[in-house]
Amino acid sequence: MIDLFNYQRRKSSVAKIGNLLIGGENPIRVQSMTTTDTNDTQACVEQAERIIQKGGELVRLTTQGVREAENMKCINDALKAKGYDVPLVADVHFNPRVADVAATTTQKVRINPGNYVDPARTFKKLEYTDEEYAHELLKIEERFIPFLNICKENKTGIRIGVNHGSLSDRIRNRYGDTPEGIVESCLEFLRICQRESFNDVVISIKSSNTVIMVRSMRLLVEAMEKEGMSYPLHLGVTEAGEGEDGRIKSAVGIGALLSDGIGDTIRVSLSEEPEEEIPVAKHLCDYITSKVAPVTLPETPAKDFNYTHPTRRSTCQVGNIGGEKVPVVIVSKPSSMFEEPKDEEEVVIISSDKPQAPKADYVYVGSELPQHIDKKRRYIVDYGVYNELKEQHSDLMLYPIFPYNAVPFISHIQSDIKFLVLQYGADSDEYVACLKAHPEVVVISMAGKDNQLGRHRALVHDLMNHNITNPVIFAQLYMHSSEEQSEFLLEAAADMGALMIDGLTDGIWLMNAGSLPNAIVEHTSFGILQAARLRVSKTEYISCPGCGRTLYDLRSTIARIKAATEGMKGLKIGIMGCIVNGPGEMADADYGYVGAGPGKVSLYRKQECVERNISEEEAVDRLLALINRDKEEQK
Numbered sequence: 187m188i189d190l191f192n193y194q195r196r197k198s199s200v201a202k203i204g205n206l207l208i209g210g211e212n213p214i215r216v217q218s219m220t221t222t223d224t225n226d227t228q229a230c231v232e233q234a235e236r237i238i239q240k241g242g243e244l245v246r247l248t249t250q251g252v253r254e255a256e257n258m259k260c261i262n263d264a265l266k267a268k269g270y271d272v273p274l275v276a277d278v279h280f281n282p283r284v285a286d287v288a289a290t291t292t293q294k295v296r297i298n299p300g301n302y303v304d305p306a307r308t309f310k311k312l313e314y315t316d317e318e319y320a321h322e323l324l325k326i327e328e329r330f331i332p333f334l335n336i337c338k339e340n341k342t343g344i345r346i347g348v349n350h351g352s353l354s355d356r357i358r359n360r361y362g363d364t365p366e367g368i369v370e371s372c373l374e375f376l377r378i379c380q381r382e383s384f385n386d387v388v389i390s391i392k393s394s395n396t397v398i399m400v401r402s403m404r405l406l407v408e409a410m411e412k413e414g415m416s417y418p419l420h421l422g423v424t425e426a427g428e429g430e431d432g433r434i435k436s437a438v439g440i441g442a443l444l445s446d447g448i449g450d451t452i453r454v455s456l457s458e459e460p461e462e463e464i465p466v467a468k469h470l471c472d473y474i475t476s477k478v479a480p481v482t483l484p485e486t487p488a489k490d491f492n493y494t495h496p497t498r499r500s501t502c503q504v505g506n507i508g509g510e511k512v513p514v515v516i517v518s519k520p521s522s523m524f525e526e527p528k529d530e531e532e533v534v535i536i537s538s539d540k541p542q543a544p545k546a547d548y549v550y551v552g553s554e555l556p557q558h559i560d561k562k563r564r565y566i567v568d569y570g571v572y573n574e575l576k577e578q579h580s581d582l583m584l585y586p587i588f589p590y591n592a593v594p595f596i597s598h599i600q601s602d603i604k605f606l607v608l609q610y611g612a613d614s615d616e617y618v619a620c621l622k623a624h625p626e627v628v629v630i631s632m633a634g635k636d637n638q639l640g641r642h643r644a645l646v647h648d649l650m651n652h653n654i655t656n657p658v659i660f661a662q663l664y665m666h667s668s669e670e671q672s673e674f675l676l677e678a679a680a681d682m683g684a685l686m687i688d689g690l691t692d693g694i695w696l697m698n699a700g701s702l703p704n705a706i707v708e709h710t711s712f713g714i715l716q717a718a719r720l721r722v723s724k725t726e727y728i729s730c731p732g733c734g735r736t737l738y739d740l741r742s743t744i745a746r747i748k749a750a751t752e753g754m755k756g757l758k759i760g761i762m763g764c765i766v767n768g769p770g771e772m773a774d775a776d777y778g779y780v781g782a783g784p785g786k787v788s789l790y791r792k793q794e795c796v797e798r799n800i801s802e803e804e805a806v807d808r809l810l811a812l813i814n815r816d817k818e819e820q821k
Contacts, residue, residue: 422440
């Protein structure tokens with residue numbers, strides 16, 4: 187059982203992959219995947235070497251055919267000749283025969299249950315009787331057990347890697363496109379491993395949708411416990427993208443699970459050079475595992491909270507906060523920001539696309555209003571100066587904020603929205619009585635350096651246990667310089683991940699006491715909410731990191747598509763290097779750009795292919811024409 191309030195790493199069995207142990211008490215391992223042609227030994231060795239030198243502990247390569255699987259031995263031998271003994275992982279799709287060969291040439295084979303035995307996906311409604319379904323399971327067993335025997339003979343480990351975008355038609359039609367279907371797709375293979383006493387198994391469940399990825403993995407952990415399984419887990423958000431968007435999305439999904447002690451190895455999938463994934467993964471692991479608290483929190487989970495099937499906490503609406511409203515963003519304006527705002531060009535965002543700049547819903551200004559007042563903005567001010575400022579500026583939207591020790595003053599101030607800062611451990615009798623008497627109060631949950639997730643959760647669960655429905659905004663303080671933007675993105679997204687997936691979030695308030703520009707903090711807040719599918723503020727790109735299967739220049743294409751579509755708020759565009767997950771991930775995108783052959787691209791509307799085998803030179807323009815045509819038809 188997961189302890190919601192106190193970090194405890196999930197107890198797993200240990201898988202031996204080459205000379206590397208994964209799971210148990212071993213460190214969380216980090217890995218990446220090459221983007222080179224697996225037949226090009228030298229290119230693969232050079233890229234693997236860069237990954238290893240950055241700290242990668244496993245290197246995965248695509249093996250789409252027998253020839254590539256056989257060449258894995260040459261790559262392995264060349265790396266060993268250079269003094270590297272990092273396990274290599276063969277990535278297999280569609281062809282079980284390739285997996286059999288790869289099991290003899292590498293230390294680990296990744297297979298995808300969605301396409302290992304089941305036929306290629308058609309996304310059509312097919313009906314299976316119970317007898318027909320059982321027959322399909324027998325086909326898996328007949329094909330999978332011989333593969334396990336080859337792995338046993340060669341001491342080769344396996345990863346059963348389920349991708350949301352490549353569920354088989356059989357699973358989709360029995361379970362739907364759901365976390366339950368994703369988990370069952372995995373369990374079908376795990377039950378065979380268990381019966382065959384094959385233990386060198388690692389499991390992954392990935393999706394470009396962080397909510398589905400986290401809920402599926404939570405559900406898998408629960409299901410495995412019920413069936414007496416404890417295999418180690420690999421974490422990743424597939425097709426996360428690049429720049430700050432890719433980092434934020436990965437940190438929300440991976441961080442939500444790592445913070446609950448779930449995960450034994452991770453990959454951060456970025457549409458960048460593979461070695462650039464490693465420092466990001468390492469920082470996530472180090473940051474989360476370093477926050478183990480010395481004090482155990484004794485809170486009792488709320489009876490209505492369901493960890494594997496969470497729903498949004500029911501709250502009363504206070505102004506534009508809580509109820510059915512999207513979560514709000516609060517920012518703090520440090521003293522330097524009371525001056526005339528600087529040009530946008532001075533703010534550097536680490537993405538290749540031009541930043542879009544939604545404005546925070548509330549700005550905390552302390553006891554003094556800024557020199558340049560925007561009458562369209564909402565300002566939060568210290569309660570001690572609220573009445574005076576409100577009298578002087580009756581035309582402004584001003585709202586008071588109270589520290590916990592000022593609870594007695596809440597009833598003395600008139601405002602339709604009030605904010606109260608609380609920390610778990612304060613006298614609950616006092617704040618429970620206050621909140622029940624004042625539905626206009628919005629709670630600001632603050633947590634210290636240790637066990638932030640546990641403390642935030644504990645406070646909200648205490649409110650739920652007392653039937654308190656006031657909205658809750660989670661606040662977190664960081665101290666990062668301008669040079670530490672990447673670290674800030676990762677830490678803030680990881681800290682908020684589980685709270686958002688839990689359905690507890692009515693808003694977020696990120697604070698930074700270092701030199702990081704306030705615009706970055708504001709921009710990051712909206713990025714985190716979008717990554718958790720809670721609030722859309724810009725275009726979303728579901729782009730794969732690329733691999734040896736990629737059929738066009740992925741990174742330049744991403745840049746061209748972003749440049750042409752960045753202003754299309756709310757639109758989701760999938761950019762896939764090949765067909766493996768392309769059509770499946772289109773279910774979560776409005777439009778898809780998928781590699782169909784060398785220099786050829788197919789365009790999708792959702793999962794429907796609408797234009798096939800377009801030349802790469804024309805494809806971006808044709809995608810834009812498709813989007814614009816649909817817009818016109820919708821008018």
